[in-house]
Structures are given as C-alpha cells and as structure tokens.
Amino acid sequence: MTRRPAALRAALLLIASWCLLTASAHAAWGFDQVAELARARAAAPYQPPNTSMPAELAALDYDGLRDIRFRPARAFWRDIGSPFETMFFHRGRYHPEPVRIHEVDPQGTVRTVPWRAADYDYGANKLHTQGWPDLGHAGFRVHYPLNTQAYKDELVVFLGASYFRALGAGQQYGLSARALAIDTVGGSGPEEFPRFTDFWLERPAPGAKQLVVHALLDSPRAAGAYRFTITPGQQTTMEVRARLFLRATDRPVATLGIAPLTSMFLYGENQPRAGDFRPEVHDSDGLMMASASGEWLWRPLQNPRQLLVNSFSFDGLRGFGLMQRDRAFASYEDTEARYDRRPSAWVRPIGDWGPGRVELVQLATPDETHDNIVAYWVPARLPAPGEPFDYAYELAWQGDVQQRPPAGWAVQSRRGLGYHRVEEAAAMAGLVQYVVDFAGPALDALAPDAAVQPVASADANGRIEQQLAWFNPGTRTWRMVIRMRPVDPDRPVELRAFLQHGNDIVSETWTNIVLPDPGL
Structure with missing residues (x-):
C-alpha cells in the first residue's frame, strides 16, 4: 500500500468530517456525531480560523461594536412558544473568529443558522452591509424567564474562545467558565486557548425546562466534543459531558486544565486597600475544594505582586469551585457592580476522575477590569494523542444558597x-x-x-x-x-x-x- 503524504491525509480527513457535518441534515444528531468530528479534527493538522472580515467592520472600536445589537424581535425560537430564546453576537475586532451555529429539530435533523445583517441594529454606525458575505457569528446568548414570567432574562452566554457563563435567579454576571485550559502554567510556550468552532442547539419544546447545546472544540493541540444540559433555576446547573482528543505535535501538552474557572480578585478583607470607599472588590473570595476522603479545604484568594501558582493534590475529588461566600452588600458598597450578587461556581465530578490536582493560578491585577484568578483540575495521567478522554461534571451557578462543607x-x-x-x-x-x-x-x-x-x-x-x-x-x-x-x-x-x-x-x-x- 502506498502511504499518502501527510498533507493529503489531512485534507481527506477534513473532507470526511465536512461530509459528516453536511450529511447530518438527513440523520439524527447527537454527542457521538460531534465526538466523531472532534476525532477527525485531532487526527489532522490544526487549521487556524479565517478571521477576515469587511474592512469597515474591522475598523470599529469598542464603542462602535457596542452599538451593534441583536434585534430582540428576531430572537431565535421567539415564534415557537418556547420559554428559551436565543440571540447572537456580531463579529468584530475583539471577537474576530467565526462560529458556526446549527439548530437540531426534535427529529434530529440539523440546519445551519446563517448570519443576517437584518437581524442587527447597527446603531450610529454607517456600514454598507448589503455586499457582505455570511460572516458567521461571534457567539450567542440564551434568554429565559429566570426571575419573573413577565421578562426573559439573560441566562447563559457563550462568547470568545471556549468561555461561557451563566446566572441563577437574582444573580448578576461575575466569574466565567471555560471548556478547557491548556498550559495556563507549566508549558514550554504561551497558554493555548481552545475555541468552540461549532454549536448545535437542540430546539426546545413549549414548556421545556432544559436546553441542550452541543459544541465542537478545536485548538493547535486538542479537539473535543461537549454536551451542555442547562437547567435554569435559583441555582442554574449545567451537566457537561466531554470527550477530548490530543493532537500528536512536537510540543506535548504539559498542563491539561479540566473544568477551568476564571474570576477576579482585586482586594478584600484579607488584603484591604486604602483610598477606595468600597471595603472589598472581587467576583470570588476563595477556592473551595472537597476531597474524596471527606476533607474540605478553603483557600482565600489574593492579588499577588507576581504570578502565584498553588497545587492541591487529591487521590480523588468530590468537587471544587471559586466561591463568592460574602453576600452582604455592606461588604462591597457598590451599587453598580453589585459584587454581592455575583455567582459562585461549583464543579461536581460525575463519575470517578481519579487522582490529580486542583491548580490555583493568581496573577497581579491593577484594577477590577481584568480577570486574574484561574482554577482547574489536572488529571494525573494525560491521554495519549488520539486516545479518547471522557469525563463529565455538573457545574452549578449558585447565589445565596450555595455549596457548603457539612460541619463548618x-x-x-x-x-x-x-x-x-x-x-x-x-x-x-x-x-x-x-x-x-x-x-x-x-x-x-x-x-x-x-x-x-x-x-x-x-x-x-x-x-x-x-x-x-x-x-x-x-x-x-x-x-x-x-x-x-x-x-x-x-x-x-x-x-x-x-x-x-x-x-x-x-x-x-x-x-x-x-x-x-x-x-x-
């Protein structure tokens, strides 16, 4: 048998994966199909996204992009009587990578959701959108009547790389989660930020209490399939199922961060700052961990002068999370940021994750606009390139009622x-x-x-x-x-x-x- 050149093999794999994607319009779609796409991606050389866009769009600054808003009247699923509605984010210089979004109907048939200029209000921007091609989307947000039946609140957002965040009732956005972190610390080069390239949104029925989202992840050294089952409530939960494949590269992954959380800590009761009328400024005040042996640990967060990395080894894990325990307004005195309403995020493994470590990364930050806290789980054993690595967990976005140790x-x-x-x-x-x-x-x-x-x-x-x-x-x-x-x-x-x-x-x-x- 004649061996095909690597470039040709890669091209054939990509063509095969694209055929699988397009053929999905005629077959039931689910996690296994996304996982097969991820396997094919990982077996081929990484293809960076095409970030080209019209010059007038690329030239818009922060304020110009903020003036582009999705029209609520065009919200996806508004006309089917579902409690869930979806709106999309426009691409621009801060989110240049295109994301493909698809809908899966109750029969499992897939159709692509195209970008349409008419879906957006461009505000004061004078843009000539008539000649633009299909730009794809930057991300999406889901709305749901979380606090009152009279209004559909923003429930969850997927925007940028593999970042996402969600809210429970009475909460205000704070920390974020990611699908995967690669070499945040410990690697031979800069941190790698995997990104979601495709989403498949399962059409919710009238009266649905859950929303299911599938996602395809890609990066220079990994590809993966994700399934999010989102249940809104006082505590909004996400059941996350994942299957990862590492690529065979000349720079192996050193630190594989599972279920990463990203937050901000500027100062607090353990590290006060003079000159600010607010007693504390942070999205999270500590890292909580629970070992399989029954020990619970609490590590107050800090804003260090330089990079600070701490690891906590466990034979088994019951959970970890970046928590905003202090819920008193008087602790923050900020009527705009409302740090007292920022959610905690608690990760509970589903199944046995085996031995590993929780890693806490704390960076210096000069102000509250920069996230400087990262926490994730690092398994003791990395999968070999091409070997499927499966795991699952529940991610709970918690407010006043949140996970506590049983004793004190x-x-x-x-x-x-x-x-x-x-x-x-x-x-x-x-x-x-x-x-x-x-x-x-x-x-x-x-x-x-x-x-x-x-x-x-x-x-x-x-x-x-x-x-x-x-x-x-x-x-x-x-x-x-x-x-x-x-x-x-x-x-x-x-x-x-x-x-x-x-x-x-x-x-x-x-x-x-x-x-x-x-x-x-």
Missing part, C-alpha cells in the same frame, strides 16, 4: 495585629496574625463555653507562636486567631488550620499562603 466553614479571614503597647513593638516585629471566623451546623450545636481548639500548622518556614479559639457573641460564630512568625521573611509560608471539639473536626481546613509582601 470560614466566613471571613482578616490579617493584622490590632492594638499593642509601644514597648511591645520590637517583639511584634515580623509577626503575622490571622483572625478567622467560622460558622456552620457543627459549631451552632456547641455551647458558647465549649472547649473548641484550633489545630494549626505551618511549613518549615513558619513557626506558630499562638493559636486560640473562642465563641464570638457579636456574630454567634467561632473566632480563631493564629500568630505565626516566618523563619525567612523573604519566603512564603503555607498555613493550615481547622477547629476541633473533642475528637470531632468541626470545620473545614482553612489554608493560606503568607506572602512576603501582602500589599499592592
């Missing part, structure tokens, strides 16, 4: 020494004090004079000098105070602590990294 949890973490006499200044120099308040059912069941003990530890660079715990009558919580001194003040210190009553652990494990310079 940290409600605030503050750093500072408080009052001390002048003659004590020398002895206090270099000392680090954390004041952490805990609440929860196990603690609520205890009498105020119960013998609750903190159990604190530090790595080799830290010496615990004092640890105390007592009932806080002001908030009816339990307060823990830890005083620690770094051995080398120029190196970080890892701290861990939890509350214990008798032989019972009555709180999650509070874990923090003490940086040499906590200020901005």
